[in-house]
Amino acid sequence: MHETSRTSSASDPLAARLDGVLARLDAAAQRSGRDGREITMLLATKTRTPQEIATVVDLLRARDRRIAVGENRAQEIAKHSDPLLVDNGVPRHFIGRLQTNKARDVVAFAEMIHSVDRADIADALERRAATAGLVREVLVQVNTSGEESKGGFAPTLEALGPIMERLRASGSLRPVGLMTIGANTSDDETVRASLHGLRELRDQAREQLDVPELVHLSMGMSGDLEIAVEEGATIVRVGSAIFGARA
Ligand SMILES: *Cc1c(COP(=O)(O)O)cnc(C)c1O
Numbered sequence: 001m002h003e004t005s006r007t008s009s010a011s012d013p014l015a016a017r018l019d020g021v022l023a024r025l026d027a028a029a030q031r032s033g034r035d036g037r038e039i040t041m042l043l044a045t046k047t048r049t050p051q052e053i054a055t056v057v058d059l060l061r062a063r064d065r066r067i068a069v070g071e072n073r074a075q076e077i078a079k080h081s082d083p084l085l086v087d088n089g090v091p092r093h094f095i096g097r098l099q100t101n102k103a104r105d106v107v108a109f110a111e112m113i114h115s116v117d118r119a120d121i122a123d124a125l126e127r128r129a130a131t132a133g134l135v136r137e138v139l140v141q142v143n144t145s146g147e148e149s150k151g152g153f154a155p156t157l158e159a160l161g162p163i164m165e166r167l168r169a170s171g172s173l174r175p176v177g178l179m180t181i182g183a184n185t186s187d188d189e190t191v192r193a194s195l196h197g198l199r200e201l202r203d204q205a206r207e208q209l210d211v212p213e214l215v216h217l218s219m220g221m222s223g224d225l226e227i228a229v230e231e232g233a234t235i236v237r238v239g240s241a242i243f244g245a246r247a
Pocket of ligand 1 (some may be wrong): 044181221
């Protein structure tokens with residue numbers, strides 16, 4: 001059992017923020033005929049301490065939620081070996097920009113890699129996973145907003161065809177879905193269009209590229225998680241709305 005002090009929102013600002021996020025998620029799920037408990041709450045852990053992460057993991061467990069921990073930065077992978085976090089049974093994901101020279105660390109750390117955004121990174125991950133005797137789930141990152149600062153394949157079947165073929169031929173990487181970072185704007189309809197586009201692309205890729213195992217949609221962050229849930233997100237990636245603003 002968990003101590004009541006850890007699960008009571010009144011006494012703990014972290015718990016209060018978390019409960020606010022879960023209420024938003026559940027309301028959006030309900031509006032679209034879904035159950036909020038089916039959606040994985042991925043904690044975006046960049047800049048956070050092992051203590052902060054462990055506290056939120058305990059709170060989510062007490063609330064019976066699907067959890068994953070998502071790191072952005074290869075340099076921050078080491079903190080997940082802290083005694084507070086190691087062997088806690090929470091799946092580890094990698095969600096950040098990938099560099100080929102960090103592929104080994106990322107493959108060792110993460111059972112799911114969300115950010116395959118170009119062919120050469122798929123090759124590097126494949127090589128490292130095969131050498132280590134590991135099989136890793138991957139999501140293909142798609143640039144649904146057209147913003148130049150964002151990585152990812154163009155949101156077309158033509159752009160996805162070759163990478164899906166490569167991944168399906170791989171013995172060590174399993175493509176299980178698509179990931180996007182929504183448009184960076186306060187205009188909800190623009191955000192919705194980009195997230196809706198990811199869902200349509202996944203459905204088309206499943207059928208027309210013959211990749212039935214594309215089940216996941218990793219989309220939605222602190223600012224747009226309701227829209228993402230309404231548009232079918234299976235994994236939302238949340239940092240600041242739970243942990244507080246980053247320094
Ligand atoms: C930081 C980050 C998030 C979470 O962002 P917040 O706005 O803090 O919720 C989600 N996805 C990726 C790829 C990130 O880098």
